[in-house]
Amino acid sequence: MTTLSYVLSKLLWFVLRPGTFALLLCLVGLVAWWRGRRWGRWPLAFGLGFFVVVLATPVAPLLLIPLEERFSRPVEPPTHVDxxxxxxxxxxxxxxxxxxxxxxxxxxxxxxxxxxxxxxxxxxxxxxxxxxxxxxxxxxxxxxxxxxxxxxxxxxxxxxxxxxxxxxxxxxxxxxxxxxxxxxxxxxxxxxxxxxxxxxxxxxxxxxxxxxxxxxNYRTGRSFAALYDAPFPERLAQVEGALREWIGLVAYWMMGRTDAPFPAP
CATH class of the missing domain: 3.40.50.620 (HUPs)
Structure with missing residues (x-):
């Protein structure tokens, strides 16, 4: 079961990762539109819209910040560590x-x-x-x-x-x-x-x-520069990484690998 879930997670993510899926939508929409299918504008619009949202809004850090700030280092570091x-x-x-x-x-x-x-x-x-x-x-x-x-x-x-x-x-x-x-x-x-x-x-x-x-390895901050300074490829990677973690949290909880969908301190 572990091997099956591992293989399925890799294969599904390869196709359904947001950047790849949005690109596939664009390609499907372009082909359909080129062949005279009016419905092709919808997958094209959704695919392009995803990339525009990633480029023009702080959606990437907003998805990451709750994950990165869930657990902090101890205020007073341990005096002894095994x-x-x-x-x-x-x-x-x-x-x-x-x-x-x-x-x-x-x-x-x-x-x-x-x-x-x-x-x-x-x-x-x-x-x-x-x-x-x-x-x-x-x-x-x-x-x-x-x-x-x-x-x-x-x-x-x-x-x-x-x-x-x-x-x-x-x-x-x-x-x-x-x-x-x-x-x-x-x-x-x-x-x-x-x-x-x-x-x-x-x-x-x-x-x-x-x-x-x-x-x-923090990748977010709350200043204006931190929210908007990252180039598009980095923003896309942040969105994909954050969504993968959110999906992973729910999946691990459903499989009994964690006792909560969003473990807390």
Missing amino acids: GVIVLGGAVDQNLTEARGIPALNGAAERMTEAIALARRYPQARIVFTGGQGSLVHGGLTEADVARALWTAMGLDQARVTYEDKSRNTHQNAVLTKELINPKPGETWLLVTSASKMPRAVGVFRAAGWPVVPWPV
């Missing part, structure tokens, strides 16, 4: 394999924050969790890239544990808990993108592992 969990999603295995050096994406702060926390809490264990997150991939896992990157950055590998079988956030929590076997009363920080934190905290809670949220 471990730091870093979720995958910040590396590019295919580019790493093609070029021979660790490649990061827009969520790179997950990887750099781990180094900062390792120095801040020198006794803490560092755990990276991430296997293969895509249907089409090469031989490297996210954990392989993380190991190469952190080794090159001087992180003591004796402190680090790599979980390399997980393919989604649910498996991040379940497989990492099985691997680490955390003890009651221990303090573990969870490092991931701020927009992903509600779903991540929800699945770790459902797995019986209370964690301290440590969000990074």
